[in-house]
Amino acid sequence: MIHQIREDLAPYKATLVAVSKTKPEDQIMALYNEGQRVFGENRVQELVGKYESLPKDIEWHLIGHLQKNKVKYIAPFVSMIHSIESLELAQVIDAQAAKHDRVIDILIQLKIAEEETKFGMDHEECFDIIEACQGLENIRVRGLMGMATFTDDQAQVQQEFRSLKSLFEECQSMEMKDASSFDQLSMGMSGDYKLALECGSTMVRIGSLLFGAR
Numbered sequence: 001m002i003h004q005i006r007e008d009l010a011p012y013k014a015t016l017v018a019v020s021k022t023k024p025e026d027q028i029m030a031l032y033n034e035g036q037r038v039f040g041e042n043r044v045q046e047l048v049g050k051y052e053s054l055p056k057d058i059e060w061h062l063i064g065h066l067q068k069n070k071v072k073y074i075a076p077f078v079s080m081i082h083s084i085e086s087l088e089l090a091q092v093i094d095a096q097a098a099k100h101d102r103v104i105d106i107l108i109q110l111k112i113a114e115e116e117t118k119f120g121m122d123h124e125e126c127f128d129i130i131e132a133c134q135g136l137e138n139i140r141v142r143g144l145m146g147m148a149t150f151t152d153d154q155a156q157v158q159q160e161f162r163s164l165k166s167l168f169e170e171c172q173s174m175e176m177k178d179a180s181s182f183d184q185l186s187m188g189m190s191g192d193y194k195l196a197l198e199c200g201s202t203m204v205r206i207g208s209l210l211f212g213a214r
């Protein structure tokens with residue numbers, strides 16, 4: 001399956017985040033041995049355990065809701081956090097990254113699905129947080145993340161992805177200290193990644209299609 005997914009991603013030069021949550025280490029190693037290096041997890045404790053026992057050249061992404069008091073456990077090693085839902089969370093990540101003399105890449109999570117969900121922000125909050133993050137030295141805002149509605153209605157999913165893409169472009173025209181590194185749009189999962197790529201995704205988060213159903 002990974003070969004097919006790689007073929008689908010290649011024309012878009014998009015990044016594959018292999019979502020390994022709940023999956024055992026031997027399954028992660030099987031993909032690692034196929035050359036996959038970017039993996040995503042949504043629970044801090046599980047992420048820390050896997051980081052400790054698996055090869056150190058894996059880039060770990062945190063993709064789920066993150067509690068502020070747990071940031072300290074992943075700050076020493078996490079590559080990217082996709083789920084920034086508040087300025088307070090970004091500030092905590094900045095402070096923890098500073099303790100380890102690191103810069104952690106973050107994505108702002110937007111509400112795009114209709115059934116929404118406690119997490120994520122609206123457009124105004126998104127602009128405000130990007131602006132506020134310009135003053136933080138130990139995080140770098142790399143882009144946006146969103147999840148479409150879980151539905152068979154392709155037109156609706158497409159419309160949600162397009163609206164996230166256009167917000168992404170609006171953000172790109174903001175004044176930022178690292179404007180050239182605001183270049184990642186994380187959207188698309190097992191069921192909708194092809195549509196997401198057509199709508200401008202640069203990073204897809206795929207779990208069940210790679211590892212089987214959870």
Ligand SMILES: *Cc1c(COP(=O)(O)O)cnc(C)c1O
Binds near residue numbers: 207
């Ligand atoms: C679990 C999860 C995924 C992967 O979902 P699949 O449908 O298994 O590909 C992607 N993004 C987030 C935020 C997730 O929690």
